[in-house]
Amino acid sequence: MTKIVFITGASSGIGEAIATRLSDKGFIVYGTSRKKRSDVDYKFHFLQLDVRDEQSIERAISIVIEKEGQIDILINNAGLGMIGALEDTTIEESKSIFDTNVFGLHAMCKAVIPYMRKQNNGLIINTSSIAGKIGLPYRGIYNATKHAIEGFSEALSMELRPFNIKVIILEPGDYRTNINTNRKISKESLNPSSPYYHSFNRTLDQVFNEVNTAWSPEKIAKDVERIINYKYPRLRFTSAPLKQKLSILMHKLLPARLFEYIISKFYNV
Numbered sequence: 001m002t003k004i005v006f007i008t009g010a011s012s013g014i015g016e017a018i019a020t021r022l023s024d025k026g027f028i029v030y031g032t033s034r035k036k037r038s039d040v041d042y043k044f045h046f047l048q049l050d051v052r053d054e055q056s057i058e059r060a061i062s063i064v065i066e067k068e069g070q071i072d073i074l075i076n077n078a079g080l081g082m083i084g085a086l087e088d089t090t091i092e093e094s095k096s097i098f099d100t101n102v103f104g105l106h107a108m109c110k111a112v113i114p115y116m117r118k119q120n121n122g123l124i125i126n127t128s129s130i131a132g133k134i135g136l137p138y139r140g141i142y143n144a145t146k147h148a149i150e151g152f153s154e155a156l157s158m159e160l161r162p163f164n165i166k167v168i169i170l171e172p173g174d175y176r177t178n179i180n181t182n183r184k185i186s187k188e189s190l191n192p193s194s195p196y197y198h199s200f201n202r203t204l205d206q207v208f209n210e211v212n213t214a215w216s217p218e219k220i221a222k223d224v225e226r227i228i229n230y231k232y233p234r235l236r237f238t239s240a241p242l243k244q245k246l247s248i249l250m251h252k253l254l255p256a257r258l259f260e261y262i263i264s265k266f267y268n269v
């Protein structure tokens with residue numbers, strides 16, 4: 001039977017690539033954006049949804065349930081980058097990223113799980129990051145949101161096992177998407193009077209460059225297509241170049257201060 005996929009943040013980048021590929025492969029795909037998207041001709045059904053707005057979530061989910069009767073796969077992909085020194089970052093700036101990356105993902109799970117429980121079947125893919133496994137300078141808030149998704153998803157996986165709903169944590173490395181343009185920057189870190197200004201700006205250039213020269217998101221879309229066809233998928237999948245995958249391994253194996261030294265040297269902080 002044709003599977004019904006619901007994916008948040010499908011207007012660009014990783015979400016758009018996954019939605020397009022799965023649609024090409026015969027899945028029925030519903031992708032979302034905060035904006036109305038009649039201007040672009042996407043290969044999948046488009047719905048308006050803001051993960052921070054529970055009413056918009058309910059509206060979008062009920063459209064799919066009315067039409068298809070079920071949701072087989074939920075891909076929580078919507079997310080925002082954030083960069084800035086932690087001392088410079090205001091609590092409001094921090095909260096706004098948590099609203100999208102963590103509470104928005106929680107709200108999506110709460111809205112879809114009841115249908116999956118009734119079906120006694122389902123798959124939820126939560127998008128974390130390599131930044132959900134290791135801390136990186138000036139990415140502290142983004143790190144915190146993605147580490148939160150890791151813990152949340154481990155717990156969710158155990159809670160949903162009795163209902164035959166599987167949970168997968170997707171950990172992308174760098175991908176060439178609009179994340180650079182959409183990333184929030186702590187205002188104060190851009191102020192030349194910030195004690196972090198010079199070091200922060202070096203890291204900012206490096207991070208932009210890493211994304212601009214990274215793999216195209218079609219690569220991760222292929223990985224996701226493979227993963228969702230597994231009968232017994234692992235809990236975690238890292239989709240990244242070897243160097244970035246190795247950083248997770250080094251983080252596990254090396255003494256913490258040595259790992260910290262290597263990363264600090266790498267980013268010249």
Ligand SMILES: NC(=O)c1ccc[n+]([C@@H]2O[C@H](COP(=O)([O-])OP(=O)(O)OC[C@H]3O[C@@H](n4cnc5c(N)ncnc54)[C@H](OP(=O)(O)O)[C@@H]3O)[C@@H](O)[C@H]2O)c1
Pocket residue numbers: 008009010011012013014015032033034035049050051052077078079080081100104127128129130171172173174175176177178179180182211
């Ligand atoms: N690119 C990377 O290097 C990388 C690495 C690791 C993890 N990730 C993760 O991958 C996911 C996708 O990022 P991307 O790189 O593809 O970035 P992107 O091109 O900026 O796409 C982000 C998507 O999220 C949507 N979005 C943002 N805020 C939203 C909200 N409040 N409600 C609903 N949708 C919202 C955007 O849609 P609208 O603006 O149209 O609403 C857009 O479709 C994110 O969770 C990101 O953290 C990316």
